[in-house]
Amino acid sequence: MWSSRMALRRLQRIAVAPLSAAGGATTKVQREMSTLQRVYVTRQIPPEGLKILQDSGQVQFELWNSDDVPVPRKELLQKVKGVDGLLCVLTEKIDAELLDAAGPNLKVVSTMSVGYDHLFLQELKKRGVRVGYTPDVLTDAVAELTVALLLATSRRLIEATHEAKTGGWGTWRTLWLCGHELANSTVGILGLGRIGVAIAERLAPFKVKKFIYTDVAPRPDLAKAINAEYVSFDELAKQSDFLAVCCALTPETREICNENLFSKMKKTSIFINTSRGGVVNQEDLYQALASGQIAGAGLDVTVPEPLPTNHPLFSLNNCVILPHIASASYTTRNAMSALAANNLLLGLRGQPMIKELKL
Numbered sequence: 001m002w003s004s005r006m007a008l009r010r011l012q013r014i015a016v017a018p019l020s021a022a023g024g025a026t027t028k029v030q031r032e033m034s035t036l037q038r039v040y041v042t043r044q045i046p047p048e049g050l051k052i053l054q055d056s057g058q059v060q061f062e063l064w065n066s067d068d069v070p071v072p073r074k075e076l077l078q079k080v081k082g083v084d085g086l087l088c089v090l091t092e093k094i095d096a097e098l099l100d101a102a103g104p105n106l107k108v109v110s111t112m113s114v115g116y117d118h119l120f121l122q123e124l125k126k127r128g129v130r131v132g133y134t135p136d137v138l139t140d141a142v143a144e145l146t147v148a149l150l151l152a153t154s155r156r157l158i159e160a161t162h163e164a165k166t167g168g169w170g171t172w173r174t175l176w177l178c179g180h181e182l183a184n185s186t187v188g189i190l191g192l193g194r195i196g197v198a199i200a201e202r203l204a205p206f207k208v209k210k211f212i213y214t215d216v217a218p219r220p221d222l223a224k225a226i227n228a229e230y231v232s233f234d235e236l237a238k239q240s241d242f243l244a245v246c247c248a249l250t251p252e253t254r255e256i257c258n259e260n261l262f263s264k265m266k267k268t269s270i271f272i273n274t275s276r277g278g279v280v281n282q283e284d285l286y287q288a289l290a291s292g293q294i295a296g297a298g299l300d301v302t303v304p305e306p307l308p309t310n311h312p313l314f315s316l317n318n319c320v321i322l323p324h325i326a327s328a329s330y331t332t333r334n335a336m337s338a339l340a341a342n343n344l345l346l347g348l349r350g351q352p353m354i355k356e357l358k359l
């Protein structure tokens, strides 16, 4: 056990550089190594992204060679010293402390995520660090999972399989495990972007009657594609039979889903969140679910992550909680890693990234 733990630790510190195959250092290799830009990768990312970095001949990179445990903060602060680029995932806070530890060589931070609430954008901007992220490539996977979570919650699939497995399945009963159906319903989208549109497109064939949305301002170009009506925040709460949260986590949206929202929702409505846990006040959500103020909630994201197994939300039958898996398909995670790697390489060359955040 001890030796395997030691071996794991050693593995997690292994440096992987494209020129490592050259073995013993030759003068040529040393010369080439010195011109390669230095990169730290905070996770063992899916193979497509790693291959792009390895084959690039542009960077020498070191990675935290585990997907099961995030790189400890202390180690990360050490490893980023003097790097030109950083490829991270959403578990790493890229804040002033980290940017100071990295120092003035750092030119690019590329995150393998569409969300960027873990990046302190003002600090990055102040230091002139460019930021890449991975929108679009995950839209289909996230929309698909959102529909699955919505149906699992509204048609009570988790409760139902539990009952079937544990002896609760008696005779066929007229109202047992009844839920709420999409046909003839109003679906509300909080924060209409690419993902909200993709969710609506997938829900439309279920005979949804009406799509409504709210955002900081109307988004007619996007709304047109799904024939969605712009409404106020309060109207969204009042009218939605299903409310899907698709907004980014920002200071303005933090805990925007709170008692004020839940108290205006119908007792039969279903709340779904696949964006960020921080947009929800979880105590208020618990109260709304436990008191029957709303019918159910499906969450792919929580605060914190992982949500402790003794968290009150886990005690509720009408709350379905997934471990942040909305983008978790092999195709999508590989595409995200490839995009993150390409963003990083382009940024380090001083070229426009494929997907770059405007700071």
Ligand SMILES: O=C(O)C(=O)CO
Pocket (backbone or CB within 6 Å): 090, 112, 113, 114, 115, 116, 138, 326, 327, 328
């Ligand atoms: O990309 C993101 O921001 C996620 O939440 C994981 O898909």
